[in-house]
Amino acid sequence: MSPVTTSARRRLLPYLLVLPGAAWLGVFFVVPLLQLGAASLYDPTGSLSTGYALTWAFGNYPAVLQAYWPQLARSFGYAAAALALALLLGYPLAYAIARKAGRWKNLLLVCVVAPMFTSFLVRTLAWKTILSDHGWLVGLLRDVHLLGPNGRLLATPVAVVLGLTYNFLPLLVLPLYASLERLDHRLLEAAGDLYASGVQTFRRVTLPLSMPGLIAGTLLFFIPATGDYINAELLGSPNEYMVGNVIDSAFLVRLDYPQGAALSFLLMAAILAVVVGYLRRAGTDEVWR
Amino acid sequence: MRVPSQPLRRRGLLTGAAALLAAGGTLAGCGTRAATQTETGCRSEDRSTAEQKLTFSNWPQYLDVDESDPAKRPTLDAFVARTGIQVTYTEDINDNNEFLGKVQQQLASCRSIDRDIIVLSDWMAARMIRLGWIQQLDPARIPNVTANLLPSLRDRSFDPQNRLAVPWQAGLAGLAYNGSVTREIRTVDELLTRPDLKGRVTALSEMRDTMGLLLQSNGHDPANFTPAQFDDALAKLKKAVDSGQIRRFTGNDYTPELARGDIAACVAWSGDVIQLSAENEKIRFVSPESGLLLYSDDTLVPNRATHKGHAETLINYYYEPAVAARLAAYVNYICPVRGAQAEMEKIDPELATNPLIFPGEDLLRKATVFMALDERQERAYESRFQQVIGA
Numbered sequence: 001m002s003p004v005t006t007s008a009r010r011r012l013l014p015y016l017l018v019l020p021g022a023a024w025l026g027v028f029f030v031v032p033l034l035q036l037g038a039a040s041l042y043d044p045t046g047s048l049s050t051g052y053a054l055t056w057a058f059g060n061y062p063a064v065l066q067a068y069w070p071q072l073a074r075s076f077g078y079a080a081a082a083l084a085l086a087l088l089l090g091y092p093l094a095y096a097i098a099r100k101a102g103r104w105k106n107l108l109l110v111c112v113v114a115p116m117f118t119s120f121l122v123r124t125l126a127w128k129t130i131l132s133d134h135g136w137l138v139g140l141l142r143d144v145h146l147l148g149p150n151g152r153l154l155a156t157p158v159a160v161v162l163g164l165t166y167n168f169l170p171l172l173v174l175p176l177y178a179s180l181e182r183l184d185h186r187l188l189e190a191a192g193d194l195y196a197s198g199v200q201t202f203r204r205v206t207l208p209l210s211m212p213g214l215i216a217g218t219l220l221f222f223i224p225a226t227g228d229y230i231n232a233e234l235l236g237s238p239n240e241y242m243v244g245n246v247i248d249s250a251f252l253v254r255l256d257y258p259q260g261a262a263l264s265f266l267l268m269a270a271i272l273a274v275v276v277g278y279l280r281r282a283g284t285d286e287v288w289r
Numbered sequence: 290m291r292v293p294s295q296p297l298r299r300r301g302l303l304t305g306a307a308a309l310l311a312a313g314g315t316l317a318g319c320g321t322r323a324a325t326q327t328e329t330g331c332r333s334e335d336r337s338t339a340e341q342k343l344t345f346s347n348w349p350q351y352l353d354v355d356e357s358d359p360a361k362r363p364t365l366d367a368f369v370a371r372t373g374i375q376v377t378y379t380e381d382i383n384d385n386n387e388f389l390g391k392v393q394q395q396l397a398s399c400r401s402i403d404r405d406i407i408v409l410s411d412w413m414a415a416r417m418i419r420l421g422w423i424q425q426l427d428p429a430r431i432p433n434v435t436a437n438l439l440p441s442l443r444d445r446s447f448d449p450q451n452r453l454a455v456p457w458q459a460g461l462a463g464l465a466y467n468g469s470v471t472r473e474i475r476t477v478d479e480l481l482t483r484p485d486l487k488g489r490v491t492a493l494s495e496m497r498d499t500m501g502l503l504l505q506s507n508g509h510d511p512a513n514f515t516p517a518q519f520d521d522a523l524a525k526l527k528k529a530v531d532s533g534q535i536r537r538f539t540g541n542d543y544t545p546e547l548a549r550g551d552i553a554a555c556v557a558w559s560g561d562v563i564q565l566s567a568e569n570e571k572i573r574f575v576s577p578e579s580g581l582l583l584y585s586d587d588t589l590v591p592n593r594a595t596h597k598g599h600a601e602t603l604i605n606y607y608y609e610p611a612v613a614a615r616l617a618a619y620v621n622y623i624c625p626v627r628g629a630q631a632e633m634e635k636i637d638p639e640l641a642t643n644p645l646i647f648p649g650e651d652l653l654r655k656a657t658v659f660m661a662l663d664e665r666q667e668r669a670y671e672s673r674f675q676q677v678i679g680a
Contacts, residue, residue, distance in 0.1 A: 239530075
């Protein structure tokens with residue numbers, strides 16, 4: 001074989017390796033995405049029986065934004081609240097499992113993942129029982145006067161945020177655990193040798209070194225939480241509906257495909273903007289400086 | 290000589306991505322074609338004489354099961370034994386809208402959905418009939434239906450000749466309350482305004498049932514109303530949502546909450562409430578003085594189904610009063626078959642007197658079937674309703 005063809009082959013090799021993955025993405029992601037993009041520009045007066053014409057109706061976007069901005073804003077608000085709660089719960093948990101659990105480590109990890117073995121729907125329905133007006137939790141909260149005598153948790157924003165936190169917590173904990181577990185304990189000892197207090201060691205060594213896990217975890221948590229609609233539907237009321245509920249209704253109940261597609265694109269764009277902004281500020285490159 | 294492999298280059302990747310986008314854009318096409326079909330343009334030959342087969346899709350728990358052996362389905366097994374037709378029975382319909390999403394591509398482009406009988410709610414049946422997706426049955430082959438179908442379910446506007454959609458079971462939408470947590474409720478207005486129920490009320494996300502009851506409470510007829518009357522009723526509903534009286538809009542999932550008492554009173558379906566009150570007799574179904582809604586789930590034979598003859602045989606079989614009574618004794622919905630009540634006396638005399646399975650004349654007179662909507666009306670009403678219920 002002449003060196004020329006060998007070199008050509010070498011040049012092509014990386015592209016050939018990328019090809020199967022790219023083809024998969026092309027067929028199952030890019031084509032549907034473009035289809036959705038086209039659907040968001042369909043003539044809004046079309047219907048199932050007459051068909052939809054692609055008329056580049058960009059007016060669909062301002063129309064849905066005007067009609068459904070509260071649900072869109074709510075989605076980000078609830079997801080952010082749930083993320084904050086999940087960080088409060090998840091960081092100490094991941095830290096404890098990674099660094100303090102000793103021989104219980106594997107068992108605790110299984111406990112974090114175990115709820116994922118049952119269906120998302122069943123887990124959320126179980127929360128209905130926990131938060132029930134006649135359940136022990138609401139009874140307790142009423143007894144200590146955190147809730148009024150007729151107060152409730154179900155069908156309130158609190159229930160939706162609790163449900164989101166619970167359902168997506170493992171997605172935050174696992175990457176955090178992985179990066180905390182890899183942390184070189186000699187660095188912590190060195191910090192101690194240099195007279196850093198516990199708080200200082202955490203702020204200047206542990207936290208920066210766990211940043212990659214923290215960033216991955218927050219993204220994995222925040223993105224599906226924003227688009228979720230099951231928690232709002234089962235644990236909330238119409239006043240808690242998120243943008244996912246509207247998209248569901250547009251595609252399945254109202255059969256208004258242009259609206260549903262335009263909202264889906266707006267949601268994607270908004271999430272993308274948030275994620276890009278976040279990565280710019282907390283980009284992995286800076287973490288190591 | 291070993292040539293080192295070169296890393297991926299940005300230009301190469303971008304070219305690839307652009308090619309992919311262009312190809313995808315072409316595939317995504319421009320617009321969709323009309324989904325409407327005509328029956329004649331899309332029918333397929335009936336292979337019933339050659340093949341002793343039938344594929345039947347239904348909702349879960351909508352066919353009698355032998356209590357000692359859940360694998361046995363007495364009425365269906367008897368049908369197979371009598372006719373020799375092998376029935377493939379699948380419980381794969383859980384939601385009207387979801388099922389439409391599943392089959393609409395095929396039916397819109399005149400392809401088979403591999404099912405000979407499907408069961409869908411009356412409004413979805415009406416929509417599919419409007420789209421031309423449903424085959425007409427031969428009245429001569431379903432004499433039991435002609436003879437025994439309950440009069441209230443005959444000559445419906447979407448099927449004036451009773452040959453497209455044959456009711457499988459029917460039901461009433463009315464009110465229900467849990468007597469262990471609240472006192473009796475009699476009217477829709479009480480449900481929407483009584484202060485002690487605040488935040489403990491649900492309504493159905495099924496527009497026709499909830500809005501039908503509200504129209505009736507305003508003294509209007511759900512079978513024949515004007516847009517202004519609809520708006521009046523919707524304003525009434527919106528007030529109850531905004532004030533926090535209504536906690537949620539539900540599908541079938543209100544039942545555990547009503548049983549627990551998280552919901553004190555709600556808009557409910559009769560079949561669900563019978564099952565709940567068997568466990569807790571304080572849970573009661575209420576038929577408001579202003580009226581109730583009558584709905585049905587109908588058997589349909591879709592275009593391209595290849596065993597229409599067998600489908601007719603099966604539909605006709607389930608309209609034999611004795612068979613209908615055995616089915617009704619299990620599923621507890623309103624039995625659409627006249628004469629089944631007398632047969633029920635032999636199976637379970639108590640069920641035979643239950644007005645929610647065999648409603649008397651006075652109850653049926655209060656019950657209305659919601660107006661058939663054309664596509665424009667359906668979209669307009671449904672959108673406005675969805676906006677009030679939060680989505």
